[in-house]
Amino acid sequence: MELKQMILLSYQIACFYVCVLILTLATAQNTTKGANVIKPGCTNQCGNVTVPYPFGIGSGCAFDSGFEIHCNNSEKPLIGNHLTVYDISDAELRISNVFGWRCYNSTGAVINEDMVSRNFLESSPYSFSALNRFIVVGCDDYGAISGPNNFEYGCSVSCTSREDVMKGGECMGKGCCQKQIPKGLKYYSTTMSSTRNHTDVWSFNSCGYAFLGEADRFHFQGLPDLGDDLTVDYFYERLKATVPIVLEWAIGNLSCVQALERLDDYACRENSHCVDSDTGVGGYRCSCNTGYHGNPYLNQGCQDIDECADPSTNSCERICINIPGSYNCSCPDGYTDDGKKDGRSCIAAYSEFPWIKFSLGIGIGFISLVVGISWLYFSIKKRKLIKVREKFFQQNGGLLLKHRISTKEGGVEATRIFTAEELKKATNNYANDRILGRGGNGIVYRGVLRDTRIVAIKKSRIVDESQIEQFINEVVILTQINHRNVVRLFGCCLEDEVPSLVYEYVSEGNLYEHIHNQREGSWLTWQNRFRIAAEIATTLAYLHSFASIPIIHRDVKSANILLDNAYTAKVADFGASKLIPLDQTHVVTLVLGTSGYLDPEYFQTSELTEKSDVYSFGVVLAELLTGLKPIIRDRNDEQKNLADYFVSSVNNNHLFQILDRRVLREGNLEQLQKTAELVKNCLQLHREDRPTIKEVAIELEGLRKLTGISSSNQHGLGENNQDELSDLYTVPMSSYGNTPNSDSARIMHGRYSPI
Template sequence: MLLLITLVLFALRFTPTAMAKTANPGCRTQCGNLTIEYPFGIDKGCSIDESFDLTCNLTSNPPKLFIGSGNIEIYSMSGHEMKISNSIAFRCYNESGRATYELIAWTNLETTPFTFSQKNKFTVIGCDDSALITGRNGLDFTSGCLGLCSKAGDVPVGYCSGNGCCQTSIPKGLKFYNVSLGSFYNHARVFSFNPCGFAFLGEEESFTFGGVPDLSNMDLDIKIDNNLPIVVDWVIGDNRNCTQATECKGNSFCEDEDTGGYRCICNNGYQGNPYLDPGCEDINECEDKSNISCYGICINTPGSYNCTCLKGYTGDGKIKDDCRPDAKDSKFPAVIFSVALVFGLLAILSGITGIFLGIRKRKLIKLREKFFEQNGGVFMKQKLKATGTSEAVTMFTTEQLRRATNNYSEERIVGRGGYGVVYKGFLPDNRVVAIKKSKIVDGSQSEQFINEVLILTQVIHRNVVKLLGCCLEEEVPVLVYEFISNNTLFYHIHHKSGGMSWLSWENRLRVASEAASALAYLHSQATMPIIHRDVKSANILLDENYTTKISDFGASRLVPLDHDQVTTLVQGTLGYLDPEYFHTSQLTDKSDVYSFGMVLAELITGKKPLCVSRINEEKNLATYFIKSMKENRFFQIVEPRVLSEGTLDQLQAVAELIKRCLDLLGENRPTMREVAMELEGLRKFTTHPWVKQQTPEESRSLIIEGEQSDLYDVPLIPYSTNEWESYSGHPKVEVEYGGTPPFEVFSLK
C-alpha cells in the first residue's frame, strides 16, 4: 500500500497538470523552437487580448514566429523581453558620388504592448555619414549621430569612437522610430575603402564594430540583419497601473513601469506564470542543493527552505561545519559557558568592527587621493602655481560639498547640460553657490573641467561668472561658482510668461553690450587670449539685477600670444557653430564673433537659431536673416516689441552688425572689441521710434504683419536629414570630432 501511494505521488508530480502552466487549456505553446507563454497566444482566444496575438508561419522550415499578423519576426522570448528582426537603413555610392542603392529603416510597435529596450543603441557606420532617428515615446523624439574619418588608418577595431562608427542611446518607452541617412560628400573622398553608409537600431552587447572590413563591406546590412536583433520590452495595460491590475495571480506581485503599464512578477521562492491560475508555484529548493547553502537536512517550505543538523548534532545547518555533536555529558555549567561565549563574541565583534572601520577609513583616504590624482589635481596645482593664481581657487572637500547639496539631492538640481549637472548649494558662511558635477566618469570630461578652472582663474570681469573653487576628491571633478539666480538669456527670449516683461529693446541692447564686452575682454585683455568656443544664449546667465554673466568655459581654449588661430577638434552647438571653423577645424576669435552674431539675431527676432517647425528657409535663422537683409525685408522678421520700441537707425545698425558677424569668411567679420564698441555706441544713440518716421499706413502695416503669428509657440515637426542639411549646411548634431566621447547628440524637445 505504501509503495502504491509513493508511485501515485511520483506520477502526479510529473504529470502536465501538476507542472507549471504556460498557456490556457487547448492552446498551442510551441512555434518551431520557441515556447509561447500566456499572456501571448497563437490561437484565437489564447492571448490576454488581441494586442498579444502572435502568428506562427508553419510554411517556413523551421516555423517562424511573428508579432501580430505583421512581418516582424521574433527570434527569442525570455520573461518580459523579446528579441526581434532588425531594419537597416543604407545608401551606397559609385566613384563619381552618385547614389546607387538606398533604403530607409523604420519599425512601428504602436499597436502592440512592446517598447524598444534601452539595451539597444542607435548606430551609424560610415566615414562620410550622418543619420537621424525620429520617433515617439509619448512625446516626439529626435536624435542623431555622425560618422567621419578621412583615411582607413584612423579607424579603430572593436568599438565605436566616432571614426567610422558612432553610437547613441534612445529614450525609454520608445514605440516607433524612423531612420534616415545622409552624406556630406557622397563618399567621394572615402570611396576607396568605404562605398556605403549604414544606420540601424540594435542590441548593444551583440554588436562589435569590425573596423575597415565593415566599412568596405557593401553587404554589411545582411550581416547585421543576421546577427544583430532589436530588444523589446512588454508590459500589461499601457494606460493603467498596479492599482487597476487584476491579472496578477497567486504568489506574485505587481510592478509599475514608469513609462506606463505594469508587470506581474513571481514572489521570491516561486516560479511559473503569474498571469495564469493558480499563479506562481513554490520552488523546491531541496531538489537542487547547488543553488542553496545546506549542510544538514533540507526541508522545503512555501517560498523558502529550512536546514537542520543531523540527529545528534546542534548548530546552524546553513553554515558549513557549524553542526557539532551534542554535549549532554559535559559537566561544564551551561550558563557560564553561554555568558563567556557572549562576552567573547562581543569582544571579537568590537575588535573586528574597529579594524573594519580603520581599514575603511584608510581605503576612503586612498580612494580620494586616487581620485585627486586621476582628476588632474597634481597637474592643476602645478598650473595654478605657475600662473600665480593658486590662492584664488578654494579646494573644497567632499564632505563640504555633500553637506552643501544635501548629498547631491535631486531637489537641489537647477540645471542639466551635455557634460554635467548643476546643483544649488549653501555653504556654512551662508553663501549660495552653483555646484557643477560631471554626469559620467570619463578622462576627457575631467580634462574639460580642469580646462575651465585654468581659464576662469585668469578672468576677472563683472560680466563673467566667478569661479569660487573646485573639488577633485570625488569620482568626477566638481566646480563651485557664484550662484546666478535669474535663469538664462535663452529662457527669457523664448518663454513669454517667464521673461518678456523686462526684455525691452533697451535691456536687449544692454545685455548684448555686456556680453560683447566680456567676450572682447577674453579675446584681447586676458593674460592669454581665450576663445570661448560655445557662445550661445543658453550660456549667457542673468543675475537678480539682470546683469549679464558669461558662463560654461568647458570647451574654451587658450591661444598662445604668437598665434592667431588654434587647430582643434570641432566642438560647439548647432545653430551657433561657425561654418568656417566647422569645415577647417581652425579656431579663431572670429568663431566667437559668428556665434555672438547668432545671439544678436536671436535677440532682435525672438526666433531660435534652428527650428524645424518653421517653413523652408526660415528653419535656419542665419540663412533666413541674411536673405531678408538682401531682399530689404528685414523689418518683417523683427520681434514685434523690438519693432515698436527700437529706432530705425538702431535697428538698421544692429542688423548690419549681425550681417557682418555672420559673414562666412572669418577675416571679413569685425573683432569682438569692435562689436562691443559699436553696441555701446548704439545704447547711447537715441532718436524718435522709427515707426513715427513712417506714414501711419506703413506703421500700421508693419506692426500688424509682425503680430500675425506667435513667435514663441512652435510645434516640433520631424524632418529628414537631407532637409536639415539643405537649410543648415551641416547635420543637426552637437559634435566634437575624434574625442571621447566623440559625439554629443543634440535633440530638440
C-alpha cells in the same frame, strides 16, 4: 568465511538497487522538466530553435493557430509560411527581415524599386516591438513609414562622397537616419523619394533603402575597405544575416482582470499568475509564481524549486526543509532559534557558557576602556580629519597648484588656497539661506570672508580624478585673466572631497532674468542693451585672441552674463570652457552647451572652434533685440528656435515686426538694421561664413557711434578681474514659453526649423 561473503554480496546488491533507483528518479525528473516545455506528443525543436508552449510545431501543438510554427524540410521555423523565426523568448520573438529599395541609373531614372507593406499581424497575437527602428540608408533619399491611426514618420539622408560617411555605427543623417516607432504597431508600409535622383552620388551609391529592424543589431558601416552599406549586394546580405525584426506577443486582447472572468479560455495554469502586456494593444502573458519555475501555460508546468538542493539559494545554517514555493530553516536536536545564517542562527539549548560572569567582565572592561581612551578620542579624531584633508588636498591637485604658485608660473601669485574651515565659517556651515543658485555642476553660496569681503562660493557636486591636472591648469589660466568684464576667480579650496571655488560676488543677477522680465526695473534701454552686447563681444575677443592661451567659452548664453550693481556685464561660467593650443584652430571634444544657443555645426561634428562662441553670442544679441527666449512657442504650442526665427524674419523683411517694442521705439533704424545683419552673419550654419568675435566687437563699436554712445560710458566702474569655472546664479531654462507681442505672434505662424 561463507557468511562474510554472503553478507558482502548482499551489501553489493543493495548498493546496486539504490544506484538504479537514484538514476531512475533523476531520469524521471529530467523527463518531466523536458516535457513541461511543450504539450505531450509534440516536438519542441525546429533546427536549432527551441519552440516552447504556447507556441507549437504543427497543428494541435500550439495554444491557437496564431502561435503555430511551421517547420519546413530544411528545418527552418516559419510563421506566416514565409518568415523565418530566429528566437522565441517569454515576451518576444525575432524573425527574418525584408526591406524596400529604390535604384536609379546614371541619368536619374528609376530602374528598380520595391516598397515594404507588412500587414500579416493584424489578426495575430503579435505586434512590432518598440525595440525596432525605421531606418533609411542612402545618400540622396527620403523614406517614410506609415501605419494605423494616421501614424507616419519620415527622415532624410544625404552625403556627398563615400568618405563623407564615417564608420562606427552612427546613424544620424550622413548616409543613414532612423526613427522610433510607436508601441503596438500591427502593420506598416514604406515609401521612398529622392531630391536629385542620385545623379550627384550615383558613382558610389545608386540605391536607397528603407526597412524596419532591431536597433541594437544594426550598426551602420560606411568604409569601403570593410564593405559598406551603400552597396546593394553587401547591404542585402548583411541585413538579412544580422538584423532581425522583433515582435512582441501576448495571449488574446483581454487584460488580466477581464481574462480571469472567462476561466474557460484562461491560459495561466496552476502555480502561475497573469501579467498584463505592455504592447499597447491589450492581451496578457503568464509567469510562474515565486519559488516555482517552468512553463506557466501547461498543466503542472510550473514546478517547485528545491531551494534546499543548492546552499547558495537558501539562508539556512544547519537544516533546510523544502516546502511548495519556499523553504523553512530549523535546528538539530539540542539547539534552538531560527536557524538562519542572516538571523539568530542555532544556539545550544543548555549552554554552559558563563553569561553572567562574561557580561559583568565586559561591563567593567568597557568602563575601564572608556576612562582610558576618552582623552585620546578628540586628538585621534583631529588627526584623522587632518589626514583626510591632506588626502583630499593631494587628490584634488593641491601639490600641483602649490608648485605652480611657488614657481610663479604664469603669474599666479594672486591665487589663494582657502581652508575648508574658512569657507565653512564664511557660509554659516553652508546654510540653505546662503544659497544663491544651483547649476549642473554644483551649488553656489553667498559667503563673507574674515576681511568682510562678500564672495560667491561654488561647491562642486562631483570631481573626475582623471581631469585634476586639467582643472588645476584652468584655475591657473583663469586667474591670469585681467578683464573688467570677466567674473574674477579669487581662489579655491581643495581640502574637501570635492573642490570649491571662490569668486567675486556679482549682485544684480544675470542678463536672462532682466531680458525676460524676471526682475523689476526699467533700466534695460536700447542703449544699455547695446552697451552690454559690446561688452560681451569685447570680452570674448579678449579670451579668443589676447589671453596667454586662447579660451573658448563653449556656453555663452544670457544666463551666464552676470550684472553688477552698475549693470556692467560680467562673463561667467567657464565650467565648460576649453583651452586651445596656440598651434591649433579647433579641438574635437564632447558636445556641451545649452539648447537654443548651441552651434549646429559643432553639434554635428564635435569640432569646437572660436566660431562656436560667435554663434552663441548671435543668439544672445537676438534676445537683446527681440526680448524673446532662445526657445519660443507658437500658438500651436510647437517649439521654435529663435536663431532660425530671427534669420528667417530678416530674410523675409519682417525684422521690425519681431523687435522688442522698446528697442524699436528707442533705436536708430539704420543701427537696428545693421545690428540685425550682424546677428544674421553670426548665426550662419557654416562657421566659415561667420565673422570672428573680434570683427563683431569692432562692428558693434562702430555701430555705437551712430547714436553717439561712447565706449567709455561704463558707469564709472573700477577695474575688475578674473573668471569662474561654473554656472553662478544660473536660472534653469525650464520655462521655454514666451508670449510675443501681437506683431511677432503673426510672424510665428510661418514654418521655421524646430529644436
